[in-house]
Amino acid sequence: MPGNNIRNLQTVKPIPEPTLRRLPIYYQYLKKMCNEQKIEYISATQIGGDLNIIPIQVRKDLEITDAVGKPKLGYNVIELMYAIENFLGWNNTTEAFLVGAGNLGSALLGYNGFKEYGLNIIAAFDIDENKVGTTVEGKMIFNINKLTDMIRRMGIKIGIITTPPGNAQEVTDIMIDAGICAIWNFSHTKINVPTGVIVQHENLASSLVVLSKKLAMFLQAN
Amino acid sequence: MPGNNIRNLQTVKPIPEPTLRRLPIYYQYLKKMCNEQKIEYISATQIGGDLNIIPIQVRKDLEITDAVGKPKLGYNVIELMYAIENFLGWNNTTEAFLVGAGNLGSALLGYNGFKEYGLNIIAAFDIDENKVGTTVEGKMIFNINKLTDMIRRMGIKIGIITTPPGNAQEVTDIMIDAGICAIWNFSHTKINVPTGVIVQHENLASSLVVLSKKLAMFLQAN
């Protein structure tokens, strides 16, 4: 059936990363609008106006989620939020382990917002015996030597690294060996992984550079 | 003098943000190479090979810093690092204040690496009287009510926000009123600023979405 083939091709169509990054921003905005004001319908014009994104881009972004709007009215807020949730797979949460229960690790453990985005950090691991056995933000801290076994037993797929730079590669290797297939790297160093393993490196230096370059150009202009 | 005009036009030429984000990655890599192995010259081919970036892009990126390489040899590592430092303005460090000395704030205060990128967080502010007067990672914590005065007196231009979402806008307003012109926002909420003020929002939800979508597509394919 030709119609089916077209549909299959469409599902394979690549998702632009910039769009992907904007979707949670729309979602956060919609949730706010939903809670604070009881609005039933919202237009791309209004979303764009409030978020400083041109309306055409908002529509293009939302298109990918298969959200359907009504001409003149806009999108039904609840439906739109559901479309985003659905598209991003927030219906079924993924469980993750975090290694390195320092300040940064604790900050992440304490951020309950991740659950909303389908991520549940269920436990943390550390090398420091003083931390092992305690809880941070209600999450248990285990000895790092339990990591391999627990990843395997629980079938955990996502690992979060918040260790000092010197330990990041070692932790990475343990995680991958145990079956982790996606790593969120907050350590201030590059990690090497075999092809196929997904890495998201949160590089603060890159962000800082963008900020300070913009500032430098601004100060220069004034 | 026409030559001069062309030069002026060139300095105004916009810098692609992706390039800007990659420059510190090259720099981190070069520093590592410089310390671990005593290499004098390095080629775009080798840099690209190690960082998974195609060599043409490496050359294009480095071109913007006015770095000059030698055919057959590559770039002088020290010169290249200097060119990047110079282009990004890391020669003269900028001082910054941080507001919100929680786990995340403490993590940022403790990361000495920022100094290398031209940013020096010189003090922090908090509302919690138990924290005020203490130091975190050697940085003094002041009462939030001193913020306006100290920004003005010291002419601070960069503010970092690591408060809970509920306080972020209030802190933003105080900062801007006192003369801050660039804000690095780590709070889990959007902040509104007047046009002209630079905001860099570290949105973890966006990063998480990219990671988990990649994972979902990977798991689906296997």
Place this chain on the structure above:
DNA sequence: TAGATTGTTAATCGATTAACAATC
């Protein structure tokens, strides 16, 4: 109906990638 908004196709813009002469 008139007007605002959606959905979709086309045009533009900018970043990435390719090609290749110049050079050490």
Place this chain on the structure above:
DNA sequence: TAGATTGTTAATCGATTAACAATC
């Protein structure tokens, strides 16, 4: 010299923006 690499110009690719018919 031969071969690898740079520097620069051109081609490609993908995201953003524009245009406009369809629609409520």
